[in-house]
Amino acid sequence: MTERDSTLDIALRLNRGTFRLDVDLHLPTCGTTVVFGPSGCGKSTLLRAVAGLEPAASGVLRVAGRTWQDATTRLPAHRRAVGMVFQHSALLPHLRVLDNLRYGWKRAGAGVALLDGWIERLALKPLLARKTDSLSGGERQRVALARALACAPEILLLDEPLSALDAPRRAEILPFLEAVRREAGIPLLYVTHAVEEVARLADHLVLLDAGRVVATGAALDLLNRPDLPLALRDDAGVVLDAHVIERDPHELLALQTAVGTLHAQGDAHPPGTALRLRILARDVSLALSRHEDSSLLNLLEVRIVDLVELPGGQVQVRLEAAGNPLLARISHRSLERLQLQPGMALWAQIKAVALLL
Numbered sequence: 571m572t573e574r575d576s577t578l579d580i581a582l583r584l585n586r587g588t589f590r591l592d593v594d595l596h597l598p599t600c601g602t603t604v605v606f607g608p609s610g611c612g613k614s615t616l617l618r619a620v621a622g623l624e625p626a627a628s629g630v631l632r633v634a635g636r637t638w639q640d641a642t643t644r645l646p647a648h649r650r651a652v653g654m655v656f657q658h659s660a661l662l663p664h665l666r667v668l669d670n671l672r673y674g675w676k677r678a679g680a681g682v683a684l685l686d687g688w689i690e691r692l693a694l695k696p697l698l699a700r701k702t703d704s705l706s707g708g709e710r711q712r713v714a715l716a717r718a719l720a721c722a723p724e725i726l727l728l729d730e731p732l733s734a735l736d737a738p739r740r741a742e743i744l745p746f747l748e749a750v751r752r753e754a755g756i757p758l759l760y761v762t763h764a765v766e767e768v769a770r771l772a773d774h775l776v777l778l779d780a781g782r783v784v785a786t787g788a789a790l791d792l793l794n795r796p797d798l799p800l801a802l803r804d805d806a807g808v809v810l811d812a813h814v815i816e817r818d819p820h821e822l823l824a825l826q827t828a829v830g831t832l833h834a835q836g837d838a839h840p841p842g843t844a845l846r847l848r849i850l851a852r853d854v855s856l857a858l859s860r861h862e863d864s865s866l867l868n869l870l871e872v873r874i875v876d877l878v879e880l881p882g883g884q885v886q887v888r889l890e891a892a893g894n895p896l897l898a899r900i901s902h903r904s905l906e907r908l909q910l911q912p913g914m915a916l917w918a919q920i921k922a923v924a925l926l927l
Contacts, residue, residue, distance in 0.1 A: 578603075578725070578757050582619045582629040582639075591615050591627070591781040599634050601773030602751045602758040604789065606765075606800075612781040613761040617727045620759065621654060622647035633724050633757070653718030653726040657734050659710035661702040667713050668698040675720040685720040691753065692716045692746050708739035712746055719754060726750075728760045732767060744770055765800065766926070769793065769809045769848045794895045796876075796888050806886070807850035808895050812927075814843040822922060829891040833867045834925035845927050851886060851897035853924035857917045858908060868920040872896060874912050877905065889918060 577596045584591040591612045597603045605613045619627035622638075622645060631639040638645045661670050671694075675685050689695060692712045702710060711731055718726060731747075732740045744767075751758060751771055760771060768775065772789035777798060785792055793800060794808045815824040815831065823836045825847060834847065860869055872889040880886055885905045889896040896918060910916075 576635040577632075578634070578759075579630060579632040580616075580620060582616070582627050582631065584615065584619060584624055584627040586615075586626075589615075589781060591619065593778075593781075593783050595776060595783065595786060597757065597759075597776075597786075598774055599757045600755075602760050602771050603774040603776060604760045604762060604768050604772035605776045605778055606762060606768055606772075607778035607784075609763065611778045613763075613778055614729050615781075616778070617654075617729050617759060617761055620725070621652045621727055622650045636724070651722070651724040653721055653723035655711070655714045655718050655726070655728045655731045657730045659702075659707075659714040661710060661713060661717075663701070663703050665702070666698065667694065667700055667702060667705070670702060670713060671698075671717050671720055674717050677721075681722075684722055685716075688716040688719045691749055706739060707735045708742045711735070711743055715746065715750060719750065723756060725756055726754060726758045728758065730761055730763070732762070732764070740766075747771055765803070765805050765807075766848070769846055769926070796878075796895070796897075804852075805850060806897055806899070807848055807853075808897055810847045810849070810894070812845045812847040814839045814841055814845065816841060823927075828894045829870055829896070832920070832925065833922040834927060835923050836927045848926040849896065849920060850924070850926070851899040853920055854889075854896065854898035855919045856887065856898055856900060856904070856908065856910070857919055860917050861919070864919070865921075866919040867922045868918075868925070870896070870918040870920070872916060872918045874910060874914045874916070876912050877910065891918065 576599055578599050580593060580595040582593055593616060605616060607613055618624045620631060637643050638650055662673065671685060692715060694712060694716055697709060732743065762768065775789040775792045776786045777784040785798055790809055792798060800806060810827045812825040812827045815826055817823050817838055821835055823834050825832045825834060827847060870891045872891045875888040875890050878886040883902045885900055885902055887898040887900060889898060898918060
């Protein structure tokens with residue numbers, strides 16, 4: 571599978587009562603673009619318009635240099651090479667897993683190697699003879715993923731595919747979605763309202779609100795920008811690229827990051843494995859001096875960039891660590907007790923068990 575070099579051009583408009591979708595996007599055709607925003611902002615409507623399921627949507631849509639829609643062209647939904655995965659897997663309950671996979675694959679006329687390849691990558695061989703109603707939610711979504719990818723789509727659309735799953739099932743399927751992100755070789759357009767999924771999967775990020783694009787750009791840049799709504803959420807934080815250095819016998823990973831070596835609890839990964847590390851603002855404490863006599867393993871020398879008053883007597887402290895952004899959320903009393911001010915140098919302290927991989 572190879573990555574495409576051209577852009578994914580989406581300039582679509584749709585009026586529906588008091589709601590108006592109006593987007594103009596030029597996205598990379600490699601990796602995953604996550605569309606993120608509050609409920610009702612138009613995320614799913616955007617995906618439906620790309621798939622051709624919104625006949626009233628007007629504008630321009632070009633996928634890998636091929637025009638699917640413009641002033642004179644409009645491919646119907648059945649002629650758009652789209653793979654779709656929904657919140658619910660929409661599998662055919664009367665068919666076995668293998669027959670579900672073959673159903674769309676035969677109609678698309680794709681090669682046997684493609685179907686077999688996704689069965690292997692998504693670890694579906696043990697499930698092929700089972701009926702879909704005997705599968706867990708995570709297993710059903712893996713089958714839905716393979717079914718969509720086996721049809722050789724030019725773009726894969728995923729509409730909140732994990733939102734119906736509980737936390738253990740989400741954790742189970744996220745590594746498979748990461749594999750799809752690495753290996754599919756086609757653009758993925760992924761809708762979610764979960765920051766965890768953005769942090770794990772997004773190469774490019776589109777922030778949508780009330781049908782319009784608030785911001786778009788490289789995911790790590792937008793996730794770490796303090797002027798965007800993500801920075802003020804209860805689960806605000808920053809995301810860093812990390813590489814595994816080693817793992818000790820007690821499942822503690824040493825990770826190389828742009829802010830220095832950090833330690834986190836995690837699964838076994840060979841040295842050199844690339845991961846993403848999410849540090850929540852609420853898990854960062856601040857000290858005026860370096861403390862070696864505590865259980866905290868991650869100590870970073872930082873500088874205060876600015877202070878933002880939040881509701882409920884809280885303060886968001888925007889920090890810089892080795893030229894990289896970091897956030898801390900503290901009480902107003904802590905601010906006064908430490909007499910914190912912009913420009914001050916101090917130490918950020920983070921529990922290893924608090925870091926999210």
